[in-house]
Amino acid sequence: MKLEGLTTAITGGASGLGLATARRLIKEGGYVTIIDLPSSPGAEIAAELGERAQFVTGDVTDEASFAAALDAADAQADGLRGLVHCAGAGRKLRILNKDGSPGSLEDFEFVIRLNLTGSFNALRLGAARIARHEAVDGEKGAIVMTASVAAFEGQIGQINYSASKGGVVGMTIVAARDLASQNIRVNTIAPGIMDTPLLAKLPDNVRESLGASVPHPHRLGNTDEYAMLATQMLENGYLNGETVRLDGAIRMAPR
Ligand SMILES: NC(=O)c1ccc[n+]([C@@H]2O[C@H](COP(=O)([O-])OP(=O)(O)OC[C@H]3O[C@@H](n4cnc5c(N)ncnc54)[C@H](O)[C@@H]3O)[C@@H](O)[C@H]2O)c1
Numbered sequence: 001m002k003l004e005g006l007t008t009a010i011t012g013g014a015s016g017l018g019l020a021t022a023r024r025l026i027k028e029g030g031y032v033t034i035i036d037l038p039s040s041p042g043a044e045i046a047a048e049l050g051e052r053a054q055f056v057t058g059d060v061t062d063e064a065s066f067a068a069a070l071d072a073a074d075a076q077a078d079g080l081r082g083l084v085h086c087a088g089a090g091r092k093l094r095i096l097n098k099d100g101s102p103g104s105l106e107d108f109e110f111v112i113r114l115n116l117t118g119s120f121n122a123l124r125l126g127a128a129r130i131a132r133h134e135a136v137d138g139e140k141g142a143i144v145m146t147a148s149v150a151a152f153e154g155q156i157g158q159i160n161y162s163a164s165k166g167g168v169v170g171m172t173i174v175a176a177r178d179l180a181s182q183n184i185r186v187n188t189i190a191p192g193i194m195d196t197p198l199l200a201k202l203p204d205n206v207r208e209s210l211g212a213s214v215p216h217p218h219r220l221g222n223t224d225e226y227a228m229l230a231t232q233m234l235e236n237g238y239l240n241g242e243t244v245r246l247d248g249a250i251r252m253a254p255r
Pocket residue numbers: 011012013014015016017018035036037040058059060061086087088089090114146147148149190191192193194195196197198
């Protein structure tokens with residue numbers, strides 16, 4: 001799909017990887033709807049991005065607010081064609097706590113609901129809107145989901161996060177096959193350690209040692225490197241059903 005004039009919704013677009021993608025799509029001449037929580041700085045960010053950007057509140061785990069946010073995206077310019085789903089988070093969880101008690105079922109389910117159920121919600125509600133449009137050059141639209149290298153080598157404390165992101169990787173080929181009849185492509189990015197606001201809070205020496213653990217290049221990933229791949233996944237009509245690791249060849253250690 002041509003990025004110029006393309007309308008894309010970005011969940012979690014008020015921060016980190018989603019925000020970098022919003023910036024890149026605006027630079028390429030696209031229209032962007034940032035969908036994020038009311039507590040996020042989405043409104044200020046959309047104002048800064050200019051008239052081709054809008055912010056709509058929406059919770060990816062909530063059917064009504066997320067559907068309304070996607071409707072607003074679909075009302076922008078020529079209608080919704082792209083969806084980059086970045087909303088997600090982790091919450092440390094061990095199978096057994098230090099005192100031998102079992103880990104929290106609530107913390108497991110919270111992360112599954114946000115990352116995995118939220119991704120299915122993004123697929124189904126996004127695809128329902130994209131599918132209504134006429135195909136252009138053989139395609140109606142494309143969806144990018146976000147997993148993590150923790151889908152493959154989860155660290156101790158990531159049992160819930162790894163399960164959720166492994167689920168996103170597993171959904172990718174099924175989603176691409178399922179939505180093929182609608183001419184909608186689906187791909188997933190599995191980032192390694194990216195330089196997002198969360199990591200910016202860490203002391204420099206911790207950030208440097210995290211960066212040094214990456215084989216090449218010896219540094220954290222830039223948010224714009226995620227954005228480059230996300231926009232390529234929207235643009236490249238033959239890229240479908242694929243999960244791409246974006247990680248400088250890192251393979252995470254057990255802890
Ligand atoms: N940063 C990394 O190193 C890294 C590595 C691997 C995977 N990821 C994944 O990339 C995605 C984006 O990460 P990030 O680092 O940019 O995070 P971030 O915390 O900077 O941004 C996430 C955004 O999602 C929003 N959000 C959270 N819950 C939401 C909900 N229920 N509905 C709508 N919006 C919600 C937050 O308000 C926030 O603006 C996540 O899925 C994360 O798991 C990140």
